[in-house]
Amino acid sequence: MSACRALRRHPSRRRTTVLAAGAALAALTLTACGSGKDTSGGGGQTQFVQxxxxxxxxxxxxxxxxxxxxxxxxxxxxxxxxxxxxxGKIVVLNVWGSWCSPCRAEAKNLVTVANDYKDKGVEFVGLDTRDPDPAPAQAFEKEFKVPYPSLYDSSGKLLLRFPKGSLNPQSIPSTVFIDRDGKIAARAMKALSEEELRKTLDPLVAEK
Known part of the structure; x- marks a missing residue:
């Protein structure tokens, strides 16, 4: 009874708790269940397909x-x-961390395609996140002979700059493909093979 009375006395507190729980549940759902099917976000302003x-x-x-x-x-x-x-270049932005096993698995594929597409107007950039200091990331790039730079984003602040409802990176690893006009054209939320990288890049390279 006392608990019920307390809730009645503080309806705003109860409402805040319910809203917070709902927001947390929504965040978990988005993180765990990205479908990749015909989807829209941000009020339907952006639409993309798998x-x-x-x-x-x-x-x-x-x-x-x-x-x-x-x-x-x-x-x-x-x-x-x-x-x-x-x-004016196509940019492939790869979100990674030295601690991430799938990132290690795809590293050689990114390096190969980055070297192959350099003369096609394609630049690769890494976005290193959740590494407490740059040393492990530097060792990672040395091990895999990564030929392109990586921004250091240990706290994830740069990731938060991507607009809500866009093809934004939502997992590690993620790869975002930015066209020559600086617009987000594609996104993968998994480790990519050479074939997948090439199939995504070729249509962008062909655009005029």
Whole structure:
């Protein structure tokens, strides 16, 4: 009875608790159950479909959302502004961590395709997250002979810049494909094979 009375006296507190629980449940559902099927987000402003190999792609060029500003220090301590440095280029942004087993599994595929597509106007950029300091990430890149830079984003602040409802990275590893106009064209929330990378990149390379 006393508990019921307490709830009656503080209806706003009860409402806040229920709303918080609902928000937490929604977040868990989004994290665990991304379907990749015909989906829309952000009030239906962005629509995308599941492409070959489970890579989500924007339905058409007009529906692509702008990529956020991605700038900061790399794991080597250098400054990098992706939009400025790679203006007019296709950018493949790979979210990874040195502690992540699937990231290690796909590293050689990313390196191979990055080298193969360098002359096709494609630039790769890593986004290292949840590494407490850059040293393990540096060792990772040395081990796999990674030829491209990686932004250091241990706290995940850069990941939060992606617009809600867009083809934003929601897992580790994730890979986001940004077209020549700086718009998000595709996304994968898994480790990618060479074939999957090439099949996603070829249509973007062919765009005029």
């Amino acid at each position: 492409g070959t190999g489970g890579v989500d792609v924007a339905k058409d060029r007009a529906g692509r959302r702008d990529a956020p500003e991605l700038s900061g220090k790399t794991i080597d301590g250098k400054q990098l502004d992706v939009a400025q440095e790679y203006k």
